[in-house]
Amino acid sequence: MGLTKTEFFTESQNKTAMLLKALGHPARVAIVEHLLKVKTCVCGDIVNELPLAQPTVSQHLKELKIAGIIKGSVEGTSVCYCLDEKAFESLSAYFTNVLTDLQNQNSTCC
Numbered sequence: 001m002g003l004t005k006t007e008f009f010t011e012s013q014n015k016t017a018m019l020l021k022a023l024g025h026p027a028r029v030a031i032v033e034h035l036l037k038v039k040t041c042v043c044g045d046i047v048n049e050l051p052l053a054q055p056t057v058s059q060h061l062k063e064l065k066i067a068g069i070i071k072g073s074v075e076g077t078s079v080c081y082c083l084d085e086k087a088f089e090s091l092s093a094y095f096t097n098v099l100t101d102l103q104n105q106n107s108t109c110c
Helices: 011-022 026-038 054-067 085-104
Strands: 070-075 078-083
Touching: 011 054, 011 085, 026 054, 026 070, 026 078, 054 070, 054 078, 078 085
Parallel strands: none
Antiparallel strands: 070 078
16 A cells, blocks of 8 residues: 655645545535534434444544544533534635636636
8 A cells, every 4th residue: 555645745735635535425425414404513313314323423423523524522421513614614715716717717628
């Protein structure tokens, strides 16, 4: 297995890639959509929303939290999760820049 060589890329490129990788699984997209739908922090009922076992859901939550897409706080014996707006602001800025650059190109590619 080769090295990823992330040190050759900018901090911004690495952060964007980490966010996109975390969102690169349909279960994680479903978790984000569920958190958007409930419009509040969620404590424990995410497992009921997905056709996955509790340990699998926990692993997906962990990946989203590591990437900074969700935040979690301990309340009693459970962890409550909510979306981290900063991650989506970062992705929005990235895709806005990409779209703006594409619209400004006079390319007849493909």
